[in-house]
Amino acid sequence: MSTARSGVGRPASIEAPRETILANAATLFAANGLERTSLQDVARAVGLSKAAIYHYFPTKTDIYDAIVSDLLDTLYHRVLARIGEAESPSEQLRLLMLEHADYFEEHYSQFVTLLHGVAGLGRRPGEAEVRVRDRYEALVRQLVEAGQATGDFAGRDPVLATRAILSLLNWLSRWYKPDGPLRARAVAAEYFEIVHLGLCRR
């Protein structure tokens, strides 16, 4: 079946090394965090040596950055494509939250890596990450503001309303259990109801 196994001296070989490394690293980062995950751990999970990992990524941080940037980029485009189907801003917001939850569930380790992979708030994220996070936040805010313009929503502070929505979705990564009975989508649907009603009346 497998073409090779990491043994005593025989060079191993795997397919799609970059993606395999990223997937395994995300699982480890999500469980133990970036700092407590050694490259040795990653290498062992992948089935390569430490030095082989360095062939694909110059530093451990680059692995982390690749996971995060891949995730944020795909999330944005998937959500954007999905909400195009809806007409009213409130329906768009609902679809955004549902699609976000689905995507979260499919890429649980990557989300946890993004949101809880590095401890402490002092780390300055790369400007690319900041840009793509801001873009996503702006998307939500535009929906809220559009809802206020059409009268779907009442005039709450759109910045704080946006933060509330994203807080719910982000902290879902702490409540959610991959093996639990609750689907992320179901939680997000309930959250939407709460927020939606809260936004409707002043």
Add this chain to the structure above:
Amino acid sequence: MSTARSGVGRPASIEAPRETILANAATLFAANGLERTSLQDVARAVGLSKAAIYHYFPTKTDIYDAIVSDLLDTLYHRVLARIGEAESPSEQLRLLMLEHADYFEEHYSQFVTLLHGVAGLGRRPGEAEVRVRDRYEALVRQLVEAGQATGDFAGRDPVLATRAILSLLNWLSRWYKPDGPLRARAVAAEYFEIVHLGLCRR
């Protein structure tokens, strides 16, 4: 003024060593996380040697645990005392969120240490920490359920409503900037309005 200074060979001495260590460690843990904060860093901030720190705490993890457990315990009792003044469940919930926000602001580093001090979700928190966190979550849930019983709130799922409320308060630790213009209390007040209305109608 100061009784001693950590110099070449002279033993230093500080007052309230335990509290000083905890306060300095919380600042460092909040900024850089538990793993990236060395005991050397803590010792330098406090003004003692590494070995002196070990005189007060057997391991680095014990310092972290002490910060978290002190925080959660005091938070619970302060909030509990505060909401006793109110009569209706919705007013109690409002006071809980405001008091929580005030306490968060006063102990910002400790909250960040609790919520973002350790990376990864694999760490099993101590049973003492779990107990006191569950107790706080139960307090919020009781308010939601009481509000449903009196008709203050409509019949949303109380568990998910509770998680929504705590998600907002917990993720506030990511938006909030100690030097920023927004008071935590003001954000919490707006969050209460959103959630309150969302809970009122089905």
Add this chain to the structure above:
DNA sequence: GTCTATATGGTGATAGAC
């Protein structure tokens, strides 16, 4: 592309003098 072996430095924790 992958390996073994190693350089280099920091870490948590301890020993023992004062």
Add this chain to the structure above:
DNA sequence: GTCTATCACCATATAGAC
């Protein structure tokens, strides 16, 4: 109670053979 000095270990990253 605080210090200096040190231990034993593990980390990231690199060199160079194959």
